[in-house]
Structures are given as structure tokens and as C-alpha cells.
Amino acid sequence: MTLVLWKDGRFVAPEEPAVSVLDHGLTVGDGVFETCSVTDGRAFALGRHLRRLARSATGLGITVPDEATLRDAVDAVLARSTPETGRLRITLTAGLGPLGSARGDGPPTLMVAAGPAVRTVDARVVRLPWIRNERSAVAGLKTTSYAENAVGLAHATRHGADEGLMANTVGALCEGTASNVLVERDGELLTPHLMTGCLAGITRELLLEWALADGLPAREAEVDELPFTVLDDVLAGRTSLGLAGSIRNVVPVVGLDGQRVVPGPLTLAAQELFARRAAELVDP
Structure with missing residues (x-):
């Protein structure tokens, strides 16, 4: 290395x-x-x-x-x-x-x-038993105080996943330990609102911009639009998930809590769109 x-x-x-x-x-x-x-x-x-x-x-x-x-x-x-x-x-x-x-x-x-970096084409996630404090003094800042994220990722790894998802203090879906979350439902691709305490991810930001320009129905959700219980709908097959991050770019989630889940068409389209636009512009 x-x-x-x-x-x-x-x-x-x-x-x-x-x-x-x-x-x-x-x-x-x-x-x-x-x-x-x-x-x-x-x-x-x-x-x-x-x-x-x-x-x-x-x-x-x-x-x-x-x-x-x-x-x-x-x-x-x-x-x-x-x-x-x-x-x-x-x-x-x-x-x-x-x-x-x-x-x-x-x-x-x-x-x-x-x-070096390891790149993947999909992801397996688990729900974490800990929450993100959206009222923290450092909420939304990318700080080196990363112990919570390290503990969460270690928990996910022990359970056969490569990412863990967190709620915030009021039960809203927030983010992963190193990624933003995408929820595909009712013909839209939604990502939690920044007021939930999630990081303003660069990949998330670019995807929303490029989706708007390309006609892909993707948007930031309302603050209370994505409860953490939306993950139950993923297991039931009514909803699907994706992740966005600087190394993984946009990838579909193919496993949740050890159960196989099916990626949605908008998530796969977002993956293709991001890869294509990122190849065209190195510093968008």
C-alpha cells in the first residue's frame, strides 16, 4: 500500500x-x-x-x-x-x-x-442502536471527533454489513456513519433534510443538482418526511435505498439487517447519472 x-x-x-x-x-x-x-x-x-x-x-x-x-x-x-x-x-x-x-x-x-481506496458497486446496511444528535454543537460539521462513527461502523461490520444507518433524537432517518441516505418511494428519490443533523455531503449535493438538470425526480425531503421506520418499508419491499458518499459515489443498497432487498430503478439511474457526470467534470 x-x-x-x-x-x-x-x-x-x-x-x-x-x-x-x-x-x-x-x-x-x-x-x-x-x-x-x-x-x-x-x-x-x-x-x-x-x-x-x-x-x-x-x-x-x-x-x-x-x-x-x-x-x-x-x-x-x-x-x-x-x-x-x-x-x-x-x-x-x-x-x-x-x-x-x-x-x-x-x-x-x-x-x-x-x-488507495476500495470502491464498491452496492452496499449492505444495518440499523444502528445509537442516534445522531441534530442539536449538537457540531451537527452538520465534518469533524475529526469520529468515535461515534467508528463504533457504528464496527457494529455494522460485525453484523455482516458495510454501513450503519442512524436516526436522530426525534426518530427521523438521518445518515450513515460515512454516507448520506437515499430513499426511493412513490416515484421519487428522497434524501433526509439537513435539519435532521446529517452532513451536507458533496455527493448528495451534486446528485441533487445533476438530477434536477437531467429530469430525474430527486429532492431533499421535508424535515419530518422520512421517519426511521421507513426502513421497515424497505424490508417489506415497498421502498428501496441507496447511499451517497465521496468514495462510494452513489450505490444501491442490496441488504438491510441481513435481509436481501431489491434496488429501485431511480436509485440505479442515479448511480449511472452520477458516474457519467463525474467522468465529465473533475471539479464541478
Whole structure:
């Protein structure tokens, strides 16, 4: 596995110590990140990912480097990438801080890494027993405080799935541990409203835009339109599911809670549409 790692202006080896044990991103998860798909040495939708990184950092109160600095770092890493590179990660933390929640007064830490990625054409999911807090201080921000997601994905893996789906505190369908959810029913493809607490996914955003332009009936659902119990309809065959994410793009769900489910035609059409448009535009 070939990895290219860059931190604050210099390349580092995978085994080389590069981040202080006092970095606030390590001690309390005080940081943000973005993951881009990479094809032929180019990061997909980099502009949108950088803008979301800035929004997340601003939400945490972390100083954001200018976009030229970020793009230069990405270009430097991708220039050293190999044909197997499929993923780029940009991480920005609050930098050195004390052993507690208070921040230090030093500069933020910027890291960029590139490496291989596993791509799938479908997905198997399970319902998670934990919920997303849509009223959290970091709801909708892509932070490095990812323990909830790691625990949820580990639970899904133990149950033979590759993604876990969560409700929010009021029982609405929210999101997966690393994906947005698509629900196909009544001739429409719906994705939970951002007010449910889900992340404003880049793939989700592009799919809604491209679907509108292509005449595919897809939209953001109303806040209370998709209860978590809609998954019962999936098991009953009345509804179908898809997932959207930066590495998986758009894929149909073929298994829920260990039971085989059938993808819907709109989900499959959305998969084809996204693949086609993404191949045409590297930074839409």
C-alpha cells in the first residue's frame, strides 16, 4: 500500500513521528477533515470539498488557511501519488494545546494524505442502536471527533454489513456513519433534510443538482418526511435505498439487517447519472 503524507509544508514517512502528542486534534478531536475521491491523479470536486472544510473549521472556530495554500498542498501530494491512489484526505486541527478542552494560541496543524481506496458497486446496511444528535454543537460539521462513527461502523461490520444507518433524537432517518441516505418511494428519490443533523455531503449535493438538470425526480425531503421506520418499508419491499458518499459515489443498497432487498430503478439511474457526470467534470 503506497501512502503519500504531507504535514505543514513537508513530506513525512508513514512511520515518522509527525504530530505532537499535544495536538488538540489528537487529544480532544478538535479538528476537521475532508475526503476526496482521486482518479488519474486528480481530486474530484476539490473546490466544493475545500469550501466545506472552511465551513466546518469556521464552525469550530479554527483558522482556515487560504485556498491557494490548501490547493498547493493537495497538488504537491498528488504529484507524488501512484496509479493506485484513490483517496485524498485533508485534515486541519486546532494545533498544539494543553491537556484539556482549552485551546492553545499556536497555529493550526494542516495535513494532507493520499492512498488507495476500495470502491464498491452496492452496499449492505444495518440499523444502528445509537442516534445522531441534530442539536449538537457540531451537527452538520465534518469533524475529526469520529468515535461515534467508528463504533457504528464496527457494529455494522460485525453484523455482516458495510454501513450503519442512524436516526436522530426525534426518530427521523438521518445518515450513515460515512454516507448520506437515499430513499426511493412513490416515484421519487428522497434524501433526509439537513435539519435532521446529517452532513451536507458533496455527493448528495451534486446528485441533487445533476438530477434536477437531467429530469430525474430527486429532492431533499421535508424535515419530518422520512421517519426511521421507513426502513421497515424497505424490508417489506415497498421502498428501496441507496447511499451517497465521496468514495462510494452513489450505490444501491442490496441488504438491510441481513435481509436481501431489491434496488429501485431511480436509485440505479442515479448511480449511472452520477458516474457519467463525474467522468465529465473533475471539479464541478
